[in-house]
Amino acid sequence: MAADEQQAVLEGRLRSAQLKVTAPRVAVLGVLSKRGHLDAETVFSLVATSLPKTSLQAVYGVLGALVTAGLIRKIEPAASSALYEARVGDNHHHVICLNCKNVEDVDCIIGASPCLTPSNLQGFAIQSAEITFWGLCSKCQLSPDAS
Amino acid sequence: MAADEQQAVLEGRLRSAQLKVTAPRVAVLGVLSKRGHLDAETVFSLVATSLPKTSLQAVYGVLGALVTAGLIRKIEPAASSALYEARVGDNHHHVICLNCKNVEDVDCIIGASPCLTPSNLQGFAIQSAEITFWGLCSKCQLSPDAS
DNA sequence: CAGTTGTTTTTAGTTATTCAAAACAACTCG
DNA sequence: CGAGTTGTTTTGAATAACTAAAAACAACTG
Numbered sequence: 509m510a511a512d513e514q515q516a517v518l519e520g521r522l523r524s525a526q527l528k529v530t531a532p533r534v535a536v537l538g539v540l541s542k543r544g545h546l547d548a549e550t551v552f553s554l555v556a557t558s559l560p561k562t563s564l565q566a567v568y569g570v571l572g573a574l575v576t577a578g579l580i581r582k583i584e585p586a587a588s589s590a591l592y593e594a595r596v597g598d599n600h601h602h603v604i605c606l607n608c609k610n611v612e613d614v615d616c617i618i619g620a621s622p623c624l625t626p627s628n629l630q631g632f633a634i635q636s637a638e639i640t641f642w643g644l645c646s647k648c649q650l651s652p653d654a655s
Numbered sequence: 656m657a658a659d660e661q662q663a664v665l666e667g668r669l670r671s672a673q674l675k676v677t678a679p680r681v682a683v684l685g686v687l688s689k690r691g692h693l694d695a696e697t698v699f700s701l702v703a704t705s706l707p708k709t710s711l712q713a714v715y716g717v718l719g720a721l722v723t724a725g726l727i728r729k730i731e732p733a734a735s736s737a738l739y740e741a742r743v744g745d746n747h748h749h750v751i752c753l754n755c756k757n758v759e760d761v762d763c764i765i766g767a768s769p770c771l772t773p774s775n776l777q778g779f780a781i782q783s784a785e786i787t788f789w790g791l792c793s794k795c796q797l798s799p800d801a802s
Numbered sequence: 803c804a805g806t807t808g809t810t811t812t813t814a815g816t817t818a819t820t821c822a823a824a825a826c827a828a829c830t831c832g
Numbered sequence: 833c834g835a836g837t838t839g840t841t842t843t844g845a846a847t848a849a850c851t852a853a854a855a856a857c858a859a860c861t862g
Binding site for chain 3: 675677679680708709710712713716717720
């Protein structure tokens, strides 16, 4: 797919979410469509390569708007800053490396639905369940010192 | 159980974790043994009622030491500050109210173990799984405006 | 009970994030 | 297609939660 075709797809996604199409929004969505699990700072620096005038605050604003619109998802793992990903709509989860903090998607859980029924709901009306696995990634199993 | 008996139990727990027994530590552990899911600020204010000289930084230090020793557990739910609880050793999870942020324990998950096997491990050596349920507590289902 | 080790106090600093006002740009509608 | 309205981005500053460092102090050892 050509670069401008890609651009058009992103613009379409913004428009169908009733969001005004602006350069920072297209850029942020583009960055997150290529690579997920990025923090605001990283998104900012990647956006800055094509749009150097974009401010970090604008990136925070865009990320907030995209999350609200449901175009991206925000995850907030313990002990790290918020991460964003463009993969939405499916109920996938995450594995995070205890050593290098690398995040990978976990497509699904064996026997998903029944497992997500807590035995004791305390009267809560559950709307979603969030699962995070913690462990060592293949690289850090070999050399636990690496970043 | 009398107050000084309770005190002795807490001191014993600290001692068996090879921690020096100090007033702030006993107080923090006491507070968290009574009530869980408290943030550092709340622990601080509760400790301050009996030990007014204790600083917030001391509370952070104590909380860190107790977490490292495995006497308390730290949870970091999305969009709120870190919470601490004295219930450790069992693999329980949490339900959090989307409206009032109240946290309750979820004792276990139906068919627990198999459900926590991700279908795609990405080469990770999993060490733990963390499940957070989000929903509305019984009170907020009736009046969603309440704090 | 003196010494050592480790804890707490006090004072500062950092990081991720949010807020607010003014400048500006996108889409609407004539 | 051009002005107006609405909403976005910039700029500059503030905040909350937490961490760091040095000095004062207290707990356990022998």
